[in-house]
Amino acid sequence: MVRVVYFEKEPIIDTRPLARKLGAFVTLSTAELDVLERLYKRKRTFLAGHDLVHQGQEDQACYILLSGWACSYKLLHDGQRQIVDFQIPGDFLGLRSVVLHVSDHSIEPVTDIEVTEVYAFDLLDVFAKTPRLATAVLWTASRDEAMVVEHLVGIGRRGAAERIAHFLLELCARLTLVGMGSKAGYACPLNQYLIADAIGLSAVHVNRVLRQLREHGMVTFRNGYVTFDNYDRTVAFADFEVSYLDQSMPLLK
Amino acid sequence: MVRVVYFEKEPIIDTRPLARKLGAFVTLSTAELDVLERLYKRKRTFLAGHDLVHQGQEDQACYILLSGWACSYKLLHDGQRQIVDFQIPGDFLGLRSVVLHVSDHSIEPVTDIEVTEVYAFDLLDVFAKTPRLATAVLWTASRDEAMVVEHLVGIGRRGAAERIAHFLLELCARLTLVGMGSKAGYACPLNQYLIADAIGLSAVHVNRVLRQLREHGMVTFRNGYVTFDNYDRTVAFADFEVSYLDQSMPLLK
DNA sequence: CCGTTTTGCTGATCTATATCAGTGGGATGC
DNA sequence: GCATCCCACTGATATAGATCAGCAAAACGG
Numbered sequence: 204m205v206r207v208v209y210f211e212k213e214p215i216i217d218t219r220p221l222a223r224k225l226g227a228f229v230t231l232s233t234a235e236l237d238v239l240e241r242l243y244k245r246k247r248t249f250l251a252g253h254d255l256v257h258q259g260q261e262d263q264a265c266y267i268l269l270s271g272w273a274c275s276y277k278l279l280h281d282g283q284r285q286i287v288d289f290q291i292p293g294d295f296l297g298l299r300s301v302v303l304h305v306s307d308h309s310i311e312p313v314t315d316i317e318v319t320e321v322y323a324f325d326l327l328d329v330f331a332k333t334p335r336l337a338t339a340v341l342w343t344a345s346r347d348e349a350m351v352v353e354h355l356v357g358i359g360r361r362g363a364a365e366r367i368a369h370f371l372l373e374l375c376a377r378l379t380l381v382g383m384g385s386k387a388g389y390a391c392p393l394n395q396y397l398i399a400d401a402i403g404l405s406a407v408h409v410n411r412v413l414r415q416l417r418e419h420g421m422v423t424f425r426n427g428y429v430t431f432d433n434y435d436r437t438v439a440f441a442d443f444e445v446s447y448l449d450q451s452m453p454l455l456k
Numbered sequence: 457m458v459r460v461v462y463f464e465k466e467p468i469i470d471t472r473p474l475a476r477k478l479g480a481f482v483t484l485s486t487a488e489l490d491v492l493e494r495l496y497k498r499k500r501t502f503l504a505g506h507d508l509v510h511q512g513q514e515d516q517a518c519y520i521l522l523s524g525w526a527c528s529y530k531l532l533h534d535g536q537r538q539i540v541d542f543q544i545p546g547d548f549l550g551l552r553s554v555v556l557h558v559s560d561h562s563i564e565p566v567t568d569i570e571v572t573e574v575y576a577f578d579l580l581d582v583f584a585k586t587p588r589l590a591t592a593v594l595w596t597a598s599r600d601e602a603m604v605v606e607h608l609v610g611i612g613r614r615g616a617a618e619r620i621a622h623f624l625l626e627l628c629a630r631l632t633l634v635g636m637g638s639k640a641g642y643a644c645p646l647n648q649y650l651i652a653d654a655i656g657l658s659a660v661h662v663n664r665v666l667r668q669l670r671e672h673g674m675v676t677f678r679n680g681y682v683t684f685d686n687y688d689r690t691v692a693f694a695d696f697e698v699s700y701l702d703q704s705m706p707l708l709k
Numbered sequence: 710c711c712g713t714t715t716t717g718c719t720g721a722t723c724t725a726t727a728t729c730a731g732t733g734g735g736a737t738g739c
Numbered sequence: 740g741c742a743t744c745c746c747a748c749t750g751a752t753a754t755a756g757a758t759c760a761g762c763a764a765a766a767c768g769g
Contacts (some may be wrong), residue, residue: 359656403612
């Protein structure tokens with residue numbers, strides 16, 4: 204069997220992924236780029252499975268993910284956990300924690316990750332000096348909220364198979380935006396337990412449903428790779444609408 | 457049976473609920489209050505059951521709820537709907553729609569409502585002139601997101617009874633913040649179908665669970681009133697943590 | 710004022726998903 | 740080279756909640 208190559212080009216891990224991300228929203232002046240530049244004070248590395256942020260922690264800093272995958276989750280008193288979202292390169296980690304001053308969730312690297320640390324003070328300074336960037340960050344936060352809302356709808360109203368298909372499609376769309384995937388598929392470091400915790404199912408059931416999706420010729424998730432055997436059929440099956448991930452509609456000139 | 461009176465004082469329906477809300481977060485200067493004042497251009501009324509905002513609509517304006525209740529929801533292709541959240545006086549309606557330029561959800565008044573219309577342009581103008589207000593609005597959005605996340609956890613991991621109890625407690629906490637409820641209870645215009653759509657259950661099951669909660673002496677929901685027969689026990693049962701609704705931790709001096 | 714609609718409520722049955730209890734393979738450590 | 744652990748995978752059984760079908764009382768519309 205031929206090993207499919209998923210990256211036509213090298214993954215776009217910009218040295219300043221936030222600039223790239225916000226640049227999709229506002230056209231940044233050199234002054235604004237300058238302000239952003241100063242945010243990149245400290246590069247740090249975290250190991251897979253060791254939390255960066257703990258539920259209840261009072262945060263002074265948030266992070267911008269440079270490489271690797273992370274997840275944000277909440278623990279219940281009975282030990283169950285709900286993964287709220289996965290983060291991929293270019294995403295904020297813990298932005299909400301900084302704004303609300305206390306973290307309502309924990310963040311765990313799924314793989315080893317590299318991040319840039321951004322201090323709360325510097326972020327507020329950016330807002331004060333460059334209101335357009337403040338609006339851009341609000342846009343980022345809104346987009347994240349839109350994703351959480353979509354997850355809510357999935358867990359609340361979609362069946363297990365539709366939910367998993369939708370989940371894999373959303374990851375595909377997000378990874379494609381940063382050059383780490385295509386409609387053919389993508390490399391995915393998640394295991395079935397992580398997926399189960401994210402979509403509110405048991406790992407056993409995730410396994411069964413993944414088999415069904417594979418047998419119905421829609422998606423195959425195996426050996427760390429997600430392959431779409433029939434992308435369009437999967438989209439139709441999952442009732443997947445990309446619009447909530449759209450980055451192509453700048454509000455500011 | 458004695459009709460319990462729930463309001464020790466008149467509900468605080470500030471004529472400028474946004475100023476009140478944001479004032480809990482930042483101390484507003486008179487200049488900033490002035491800018492806010494200019495947002496209140498147009499007062500409008502919408503009737504119960506007639507959507508203000510439709511999924512897919514490209515929005516030029518959002519609203520601040522002055523009186524009445526509304527809900528934001530998403531429709532699935534098969535006609536099911538998931539209510540994402542309910543809005544009470546002082547809340548933004550459709551802020552995300554304006555920032556993302558297109559609405560990913562619909563908004564329907566649950567009762568007749570009064571709102572102030574805020575144009576996108578004016579909102580952006582506020583951000584540009586008063587960055588502290590931009591930060592404050594980001595804080596508002598983050599708080600909303602924290603609530604959605606909490607709903608996600610509920611639907612994903614909590615049993616039906618815990619979920620409903622949690623839901624009723626969250627509404628209580630939010631209403632108390634605007635003077636429309638207390639630990640004794642509150643007036644609640646929702647019916648069991650709306651609750652079902654919000655927490656991802658069937659209306660039939662909502663009814664059964666409400667009966668259980670009543671019979672176990674925790675909460676009673678009847679005739680448009682929610683009464684906590686034993687508030688502390690309900691909190692313990694639902695594993696309810698108020699912290700994510702906290703307004704008492706200003707980030708800016 | 711009476712018919713219609715809405716809402717709360719209930720029993721009976723069905724089904725999606727959880728839970729329990731395992732197997733086997735591949736990596737990792739000693 | 741063997742023991743250990745993690746992860747994918749499976750069958751059998753249990754259960755939470757959905758669905759179906761219906762009643763009664765309150766609200767509403769003409």
